[in-house]
Amino acid sequence: MTLSRIESVLTWGLHLLIAVLLILVMWRADHWGMWLLAGAYAVVYLLGFVPRGPFSNHRLIWIGLLCLIWVGLIWDGPEPAYLAFPMFFIIVMHTTPLRSALIIAAITAIAIGSLAMHLGFSIGVVTGPILGAAVAWILGTCFQLLATTLKELVDARTAAIRASKSAGELAERARIAGEIHDTVAQGLSSIQMLLHAAEKRVTDPQALAQIQLARHTTADNLAETRNIIAALQPHPLVGATLPVALARVAANTPMGERMSFAVDGTARQIPDQMEADIVRIAQTLVGNVLRHSRAEHAKMTLTYQPDQVLLDVLDDGIGFAAAEVRRQSSVGLPTAQGRAEKYGGTLTIETAPGVGTGISVCIPHLERTNND
Template sequence: MVHGTLTPVFVGLRTGLHVLSAALLALVVVRIVVEGGATAPLAGVLAGAFAVVYLLGAVVARGAPGRRAVAGPLWVGGLSVVWVALMVLVPEAAYLVFPLFFLYLHVLPRIVGPTAVVVATLVAVVALGVHGGFTLGGVVGPLVGAGVALLIGLGYRALAREAVEREALLAELIATRDRLAATEREQGVLAERARLAREIHDTVAQGLSSIQMLLHAAERADGDRPGTEHIRLARETAADGLADTRRFIRELAPPTLDQGLGAALRRLADQQWTRDGLAVSVAVSDDGLPMDVETALLRIAQGAVANAVQHAAPSQVDVTVTVDGREARLTVVDDGVGFDPVTSGDDVAASDSFGLRAMAERVEQFGGRLDVDSAPGRGTTVTAVLEVP
């Protein structure tokens, strides 16, 4: 059953059908008790059988769709057989055809349902005619009931289709809202990272630069006095800290993605990654990815290349981005010293490397996967696969 704004309508229609069936069956039972006769016990048994078979429909309705497709017609067929047998003994049982109309239209396939309604109408008219003679009311009543049932059945199916379409539209709207929320969060994160980059540049980086300059001046003023080696060591330490700080600033404020992921990666390769003899190649097959996916791929590529530069001492790094249907694949291959994934931990998310953990967490946000293939002496391959909304 489709759950949504139209669910109360469907529940009301089904409840009304059950009430109608119970009332008409009660009328038949009263007729059996009042009239009595030799056939009363058999009629009572058939009335009870009709009630039991009808209640079995609740079990059928709760089954799986495949089960309902097979058991539904069998259930309606059995109910019809009991109804015909009961109608032979009790003429008032002909009125049970009205709830059967709705069951035929609801359970049986499209063309079979209306055909069953027509056949049941003819059977009811003949039964009433055999028992009490053919009258205008005995003919028109079932015909009118069949027409009303067909109209209500068509309306029910139209409502069901509308409910399915509405649920699909609602699911799409919710998915779009979630994507927008994720994009807004990502943009907020980027804005905050840019702010942090500016703050670090204006405070820590400037302070380290000033300390380095002052220590260099003190070293030049009197290079032979005692303690000069400590000043030189402090200056070199400040210079290393300044270099690390500038690297952090570059990673916090990546190149803009306005011209696509490929252009951003190539700018990183030209301006930041290619130094000290390191060659970086970039190949991107598709720049038409959503902004949040491109941002994630850019961050993962930054982390993978940074890990390679810091720990693997490579001479060549290849960055490749390919798109296959709903998946975007980023591959970063370096020819560095490599490492043993077994001793480093098979679980990337639980790795001691902060860079690997950060990449794994970002991949997980997109329902993707991160694989690291490496061995001592043969480099490292980092593969990130992200789902494209």
């Protein structure tokens, strides 16, 4: 904000200086042509600072027009030569240091020639424009370098704050996940074990059915609690690429080597949030394999295609009736489907009782070329 204020003060000072010099030129003018050129200079100058004006994206054309009108002014008298000094700052503000140095050198030479033509050649005629050009270029260039450096520092500070906040959020989520695991999840697990033990000792059919219903309900709630814990914990993408993160998901299961992972196609960069959601989907699908499939082997494949990214999870387990699962109040698969649909993707289930399960998640994502 301080830098913006300094720049605003300098800009208004520049406006004031040019206005005073133009009034001086018009006051000393001895014919209407000078007034016309001075007016044209003022109009072109103001158009350069109009938001979304004709010169907003054509700064060099704007500077060229100002220089052309200025050359017409200095042809008739020495006073317009002093406009060169504020023009030096304009050039430095809107061009690169090297380009501004070349343009300023040309304007300085023209100003010296004009002053020598009207006032005669002298040391002051030569040194005045040269010193003014040097001071304007050095000050303007240093201000630009300072502004660039401060912007980089501000961006770095913002990135550091964002990283610190993200790290704090991850730590808090990990803490909450641990609390839920040590209290709710452990409690539900204990209840499930007690109900299982009670189920073996009860002979009354009605009481047995109620205990079995309570045990199944507890098991479902325990599974969903574990899904919540997995979602709260720092995801495997931290410090890793998407293939590496998915390889971690596949490797960190009780199935060990019986859960394999493969990558098909050339890996490429995709948005961070999309990567995170793909990992969450993979965790959900792998969790379902572990809890429900009774599979001996399973495989997860990540496929990169030019227009989409595919995630496939296959197992040789007991399978299930997909229509029946959709009618139940399941959370895992609908959540995974919702994550895919957020990007315009789909989740397809291919299964039947006794034949295993294959789930394919397709998320559109165009491959960028060098021209892109």
